[in-house]
Amino acid sequence: MNDKPRITLSEVALAADVSPITVSRALRNPDKVSAEARARIDRAIRELGYVPNPAARALASGRTDVIGVVIPSVSNNVFADVMRGIYEGLEGSSLGVQLGTTRYSPMTEEQLIRVFLSQRPAGLIVAGHDQSPAARALLSAAACPVVQIMEVGPPPIDLAVGLSHYHGARAGVEHLLAQGYRAPAFLGAQMDPRSQRRLAGFRDGLAAAGQADDPVVTTPEPSSVSLGCRLFADLLARRPQTDAVLCNNDDLAIGVLFEAQRRNIRVGAELGICGFNDHEMMSAAEPALTSVATDRLSMGRQAVRMVRDRLTGGGAPRGHALDLGFRLMPRASTARGRV
Amino acid sequence: MNDKPRITLSEVALAADVSPITVSRALRNPDKVSAEARARIDRAIRELGYVPNPAARALASGRTDVIGVVIPSVSNNVFADVMRGIYEGLEGSSLGVQLGTTRYSPMTEEQLIRVFLSQRPAGLIVAGHDQSPAARALLSAAACPVVQIMEVGPPPIDLAVGLSHYHGARAGVEHLLAQGYRAPAFLGAQMDPRSQRRLAGFRDGLAAAGQADDPVVTTPEPSSVSLGCRLFADLLARRPQTDAVLCNNDDLAIGVLFEAQRRNIRVGAELGICGFNDHEMMSAAEPALTSVATDRLSMGRQAVRMVRDRLTGGGAPRGHALDLGFRLMPRASTARGRV
């Protein structure tokens, strides 16, 4: 591995016959440098293949061109979508991403926030509102914009973008009841704070409709299609009269669909299924599955936009929360009348 | 946003009554510092809440504690799994991840590699073997370990871990033929280099069995379940005698399953379906779907391990490629005899 000596800003300056400061300026505020100087500098940069050293820049300026992103997991397709939105939002900027995953542990999250903040990032994007008190204190005192994503409702530490999971789930259960299902149940995995809020929405929706029992099957295990099969089997064993399920997310809903098919239960007519997030596969399924649609992509995009707006001087004031809402997508899986 | 002045190494040194160098050493090689000094330093660090400045460290040492990861996309669940493996492999180290996505563009990939390399990362993990010539040149000259993931076969630039997509797909089509299907077809989306290799494996497998026609439907669009439905519909319109499909990946296979159900085609008996990767949902589906299993998680883990081993002095020699293999998982969707 050869360590070819890097080209530095001073060498560019020498080649362009200006001072290093002027090169630095040409890189950051090109319009504050004369056109002639700029031309010579650009040429020198190109010919020498100069690439700025971000560590030196960060040390000298006390800032970094990196947005820290702290999420529970990358292999959860909800966060995968959010990440894609973040990358899309970053396009055209020189900002990079430093990604950390908490595996749903507030301790790990706090540790990551501490480390990320110590690098003086350009901004921080963190999932949810349930940080540890110490983490919240760090974020409140942060010298950069902080965006809490996924959820709105609790007052943001700085900025927030997301939706109300409580109301999304409540809309789901209300839809099931409106379709004429009498004994809806809730299936949940992972049970992170957003899932808890969805469960609360489900319970309140049921209670408002005068339903007394509490038909809920949850597990802390990470969500999956096969888990959906298992949870549904458990549910039927414990509460055979169940005629509809609101699933914590779409994976579980697909699992319920498969398990119902295995048992020759007619989905729609005999069993209503509603998912959450409206993953692309929901509308492709047979029968098509009802879900509560969320816009993970724009969640990521908007989070980056909020950081970028702050960086360019403007941006929303501290305390601003952007509610992206949700949309119930009724499909054949909750069409009780039909068939 | 208050900019509270950071604690520096010198302040820790002052508090611990040693020189800054000793603090630095205690941080990097604790066993080269006396136990007493170490105790005082640890205490000072804790009490002052000192966090090292990575930019200063990077500038002074010419190195960074970050592994650059360059992949096509984060919202593809194959890469999501790989990323999780990478994070698992990182546990217990102080290394971070800088993630870049190429959106399947070799130009963007080259640009990312250039930028990442300019930051002198601890290592670089890049997807595939199809970098631009300029990118290959950069990687060959890199001062850090470079691991090409996803695939083995082409000689690695430095290190590689993956599997042969050609042989995986070939095993898939051979299985379909062995099960007695007469007219298998190939369905492909995205068609990145790995997909192309799978297609080649399919074609060679067919040809070896004496099949003359070339039943292939592909699209450059990103893969999805609904795309699987559409491609299968196209395929049936163009080649009604098709009695089995080898899908480029599991999303498409699930789409084929749903579309077959919609058309009352009996999966298994009338139509064989084989996916690729063996996503968790394949075994949960009804009927369970055959797939070629790949181990994305250990791909990520092993890639990190290779970097870490190099960093600690040892590690595999340049040119080493680790073949993780694949495993055909025969299930009901290709059980032609049954039903």
Add this chain to the structure above:
DNA sequence: CTGAAAGCGCTTACAG
């Protein structure tokens, strides 16, 4: 529009 000086917070050899 341009530049000389100082400094960001560490680590690297080199001594002892």
Add this chain to the structure above:
DNA sequence: CTGAAAGCGCTTACAG
């Protein structure tokens, strides 16, 4: 086992 000196490659005020 410990430390004094120099320097990594930039940017920040401050002048002019």
